[in-house]
Amino acid sequence: MKNFKYIAATSLQQAASELAKEKSKKTIKVMAGGTDLLGTLKDKIHPELPETVVDLKTIPxxxxxxxxxxxxxxxxxxxxxxxxxxxxxxxxxxxxxxxxxxxxxxxxxxxxxxxxxxxxxxRCWYYRAPDNQFHCLRKGGTKCGAALGDNRYHSIFGAVRVGNPACTNSCPGNVEIAPYMSQMRSKKTVDAAATILLNNPLPAMTGRVCPHLCESACNRKDWDAPVSIRSVESFLGDYILANTRKLMKAPKKQKAQTVAIVGAGPAGLSAAYYLRVQGYRVTVFDKMAKAGGMLTYGIPDYRLAKELVIKQINALEKMGIKFELGVEIGPRGKTLKELRKKFSALFLATGAWKQKTLKMEKSEHLSSGIDFLVNIDEQKKTIKGKKIVVIGGGNVAIDVAISAKKFGAASVVMACLEDRATMPAFTEEIEEALSLGIKLMNSWGPHNIIERDGKLTEIEFVRCLNVFDKERRFNPSFDQSQKEKIAADQIILAIGQNTDLCYADKMVRVERGLIVVDAKSKATNLKGVFAGGDVTHGPASVIDAIAAGRLAASSIDSFLSGTKGKGKTKTQAKMIASNLGEFLETHSSCYNKSERTGEVATEVNRCLNCGCIAVxxxxxxxxxxxxxxxxxxxxxxxxxxxxxxxxxxxxxxxxxxxxxxxxxxxxxxxxxxxxxxxxxxxxxxxxxxxxxxxxxxxxxxxxxxxxxxxxxxxxxxxxxxxxxxxxxxxxxxxxxxxxxxxxxxxxxxxxxxxxxxxxxxxxxxxxxx
Missing domain, CATH: 3.30.465.10 (Uridine Diphospho-n-acetylenolpyruvylglucosamine Reductase; domain 3)
Incomplete structure (x- = not known):
């Protein structure tokens, strides 16, 4: 047993004082009789052992x-x-x-x-397993081992939510997935829609374009296949857009304060929604002619139909959110100084739209992947019959490659520095590209652009040995003895994007091309100015941007209302309330092995509704x-x-x-x-x-x-x-x-x-x- 500091308390006041000194219950334990504590310490059932044990038996x-x-x-x-x-x-x-x-x-x-x-x-044997073999929900983990394991002596009346299940824990937006699945099983679709809106106001979008880390973490994957959360999320998103009068209402009371949001992408739309729900007057500015940001301009129709994005924007407009489009913020348009004078608070969410480039000879033959997607209607007219080479291994590169193939390109080759296992693109997107006949060249980097009579004909690649050095810094190394030439009529570059912060005008603190914010509040160095999404951390997923917008909205509300914080969120309060009288539903049908069909009615019944079933x-x-x-x-x-x-x-x-x-x-x-x-x-x-x-x-x-x-x-x-x-x-x-x-x-x-x-x-x- 690990040594610990022993304190023989002489009074309850002394014992309470010792407990108060420690930051966590994990580092200190009290002993009443010791019959239970002895076993937990001896078997090391917790990931951390206490540094101090306070004996209460010595208190007279x-x-x-x-x-x-x-x-x-x-x-x-x-x-x-x-x-x-x-x-x-x-x-x-x-x-x-x-x-x-x-x-x-x-x-x-x-x-x-x-x-x-x-x-x-x-007394659950998974909880009590020596050396913390099963880091279960009650101990801060994400899985109940008994749910699909040996549950002979466990609950027959359901479970309790003692922490976030794996799906919610892995979701950047902390969406309460298990509760809305349960509501769907109970035919309470309106309640399920309201639950998802607590953390995600754009489920019709994320159901189709989110990486769905929740599915990768789903505890059911160890049994047969993860629940198709995206199917249920898409259904609820569509249901919300079909019932906006009921689910996305304008606030009954409107506050006097106004908020300007710069950028109509996912982060901006998310912040706008949550601020409007709180009653603020919200105006969203964007330099593009249509709202939606990358949802509108950066994601092809085959992944996200533009009609859905339009419906989403219309729903937000009906809530009373104003959109001023085609308006540039910066030296050639409205300035931050002007916006700060006119509005009570600002949220900067301009995303990352500038294509990263490569320093190599004849780089004029390299075109932008982002520009390709933004001007996709024009590309349709010119791409047919061409030999296309796409450089990059992320989702933008995949989108460009698949779009080019669908538009009739004679051949599409996609080359990236990463090997297949470390490609940043989603696995299913890669598999779709391969199924369409797109050639994938992993671990190859561009070396030389070849032209004849001033016209592009080929691009030469060199074998990449390592993308990062020993310090995990981006520093590719190559084997110059291995080279390969690929015929090309057009080379499209999709190796990431940078931000365009010309509007910052030296007022907002910027480091390495990103706006510096407080991680907990999204506040910038300027009072009343907040920022979030790609503009603060670089390109990420739609749900990451939504989460940033929600956090910023909460901080703006605290700033404008003069409160430091709201304490427990609605979601947290709801979770605690579920412990007071109701047990989480566990349903025997979910323990039968079943195929992942993607059908909503089937998938909601496959959800394990993960909670603790220890008695x-x-x-x-x-x-x-x-x-x-x-x-x-x-x-x-x-x-x-x-x-x-x-x-x-x-x-x-x-x-x-x-x-x-x-x-x-x-x-x-x-x-x-x-x-x-x-x-x-x-x-x-x-x-x-x-x-x-x-x-x-x-x-x-x-x-x-x-x-x-x-x-x-x-x-x-x-x-x-x-x-x-x-x-x-x-x-x-x-x-x-x-x-x-x-x-x-x-x-x-x-x-x-x-x-x-x-x-x-x-x-x-x-x-x-």
Missing amino acids: GLNYIREDKKVLRIGALTTLDEIISNKIVKEKFIMLAQAARTVASPQIRNMGTIGGNICQEP NASDLAPVLLALDAKIRTTKKVIEAKEFFSAEQILEQDEIVREIEIPTPEFGSEQRYQKFRIRNAIDFPIVSLATVLSYNEKGKSKIIANAKIVLGAVAPLPLRMYEVEKYLKGQSTSEEIASMAAEVAIKEARPLAKNRFKMQIVKVLLKRAF
Whole structure:
């Protein structure tokens, strides 16, 4: 075991102070009994081991049991054995004693405390695997190993979202993919559309041109094939554009402040949308005749139909966003100084439109790939029958090559410095190019342009050995002994783009051709001026630009409203709320191997809805929930239903100090049942805590009130409200017990290997009566 600093705390104040000093819970742990902590440290189940352990057992006065005004108070460091043997507990809170007696072994009950028991870490074997073999969702990873693995003892009532799943985590826009998939399964298309708009206002675009890193990260890829997220995203994008009156409304209240956005590409459009939603008056300027930036001018029709882009712009205009097109910002048009005077804030999102060039003889024969795409209608007329050579290995080069082939070029050869594995273009784009008969020359660089009688005839390439040097700097090396000539009527250069910042006019700080911004706010050195997208980091994907625009919009809102930040975003708040009462849907159909069809109805059902399906292993948790307990910490008093509902209910320096349990109704019956394989040591496979009160009606007993809480069947102790509702007013009989059992499992969502737990639930419920 790794050495750590040991602190024997003498007071809760000292312990809280030590916790507050540390920046993260990962670097410090508290020890109540040590029975749980010992295993986690010894097996090194976390990626980081604590530097400090604070022992709470050395704090006097925290192990007590006393009754006070119809409330039982138990100190957090009271051992389980002390609870079992306490007279008051055995007389009035027998269920608590029953549950404590079922915990592990006598040795552990002598050491383990009630505070430690209710705060213990999950007992999932993937979570507990030594040396952090499975870096799961609960530990900051992106995958639940049990979902497609051994889930015999896991949840049968769904999952909880304890962190971003792999798809969202890999998306530059942090789009909440799993929630909108779930909404689609529930036929809540409007809700799904609203969810995607929280992070991406252009899903009709990204569904077609995004690299979809989410699919590459999809946990389903290890099972059969990743979910076709793009298919669902495209569908939702089209649905939004067909229902803009409902989903892209103008704000009800309009603010006085105005915002100018320079650049009508993805970053500018994204910022415009989110600022308009907040009620700001937004005007978008662009030097081109049409809005959309690269969506309109840089992406060919075969990848993104221009009719869709027009619909998107129209939808934004109907929200009240103004577009001033054909307007240049800079020395020959409006200046930044003028815009700063007229508008409350500015966002610069002019993209990267200048084609990078090569320094070589006869470079006048090199034409621009960007110009080719911008003027594509003209190119259609001249390209037919020509031998085309495209230099570059990115998506722009692929777009140029495929477009040339589709326009009737006699031959298209694409050459790049990178080998096939390191080409920046998307794999599927490369495969499409090859399928069209485009020749791909990997690891070749342009060496010499050959002409005859002043006319281009060939280009000579030389073998590239390395693109980068040992320091990972761009510094290609070549083998001059290996050369190859390719016939060419036209050479199109697509090796990347630079920004055009002539409008900056030495006012905005620029380094290496990029506007310098604060990474967290997108603020420039000028007050009230923000920038984002390609103009700040160079060419990137559409979703990168959208994310930059959304972040800038949030920062502009904070700047204009005078607030430093909004705290949790709507999306984060929604994620936490899902822990309070609802479990994430898990549906057995998603665990069947299936083909990736691209059909929306099929793909939404293939989504695993990744969350944590580990169950709450505490024997005392369902009992405390059934007894309406409250947990008193060093900062607040929390009802048990809240304490056992949220993942991070306690703050960094907050410690449980006492459990309060109201005296149960006189005459009520309490019972704790636990099903496990071995009577000693084992954690519950299913447990049940019941509190029943009756009214006598002749010879019959009528249930007046019932509290039914299941344990180890869900990520949290599960209060069965529907069962309680059904039982109220019913007489006790085998038939009623059987019906109650059916009600209990009605909403169960068993996994591939744990359907048997449903039968155990039914048996325990029948025994309760």
